[in-house]
């Protein structure tokens with residue numbers, strides 16, 4: 438009766454051949470089998486197919502018979518075929534003459550406990566993983582911190598170098614400006630006195646003397662244009678250039694510049710044409726600066742195009758931009774020098790076959806001026822295929 442009333446343990450007795458003799462309420466609750474289901478039946482119904490295949494029921498009883506008691510844990514099967522995790526204790530039952538009468542079997546359902554343990558284990562795993570992640574994150578943060586420190590140290594060093602370079606640049610620009618200015622005074626004097634002589638105001642000149650004086654004047658003018666380039670460049674570099682922005686009809690400027698250069702164009706036996714440049718193409722810019730840029734581009738085209746060549750102007754307007762291109766059939770520029778020519782003092786081919794005079798400042802000045810007006814100056818060219826310089830400017834509304 439005592440055993441019968443226990444509900445949280447399955448307790449049953451079997452005879453030596455494993456046929457069930459008794460089945461308490463705990464056994465009914467644990468397995469779902471009633472005592473009618475089980476009494477007189479074999480215990481094999483409670484085992485999984487794998488355990489049956491390995492003959493576990495017989496081995497359990499044999500062990501218990503040999504040593505008196507056998508204890509194990511494993512999966513057992515309920516009536517509804519679900520499995521439960523069981524702790525099983527099998528005790529051999531002998532009479533006073535020590536003859537085996539059967540076995541007492543106590544089964545405890547530990548499924549819930551096992552599940553709790555599994556959850557605790559997983560929780561512990563998660564905690565460990567989280568700890569590892571936290572440690573790794575801390576390590577990363579430390580590395581990042583180091584990196585940031587390195588970068589800021591490098592930034593400070595770069596700043597220092599930039600300041601150094603800036604002040605070197607300023608010194609150079611100041612030097613250029615002062616020198617150029619100082620050079621202008623004697624140069625103007627040379628020009629003035631040469632003119633006096635040429636006009637015969639100091640007495641008549643022989644034909645030879647006249648030719649010499651002309652050479653002096655030509656050289657003086659060349660030098661003057663070089664120095665003006667230098668002055669212009671140093672003013673732009675120092676940011677001392679003022680812009681008076683207004684509406685500029687591109688075709689007008691092109692015409693004026695072309696007229697001013699016409700003698701040089703025909704002297705070099707070049708053909709100059711304005712392919713298309715409608716009056717409606719109007720830029721928003723400083724007219725005199727545009728003139729200066731175009732003058733530079735046209736005189737380059739004249740300088741670097743052999744006699745018999747052709748110079749063509751085209752212009753167009755699209756959206757908010759105005760575009761003016763001057764194309765020549767000259768000897769062109771190698772691809773790897775296309776950007777260099779916009780650097781100050783750069784002249785392609787200087788040193789071995791420098792055919793023409795100049796300081797190498799014209800394009801640098803022109804691009805600076807174009808960019809200062811919100812535009813740009815670009816080039817397309819290939820050796821022996823001519824060059825096309827394009828001035829891009831904001832369009833007038």
Ligand code: ADP
Nearest residue numbers: 737738741778784785795796797798799800824
């Ligand atoms: P400069 O004409 O005084 O040498 P620029 O800055 O105007 O200086 O031009 C730089 C260099 O670019 C020139 O020395 C020349 O090599 C090259 N260049 C400029 N325009 C042309 C052109 N239309 N065709 C070929 N080369 C050119």
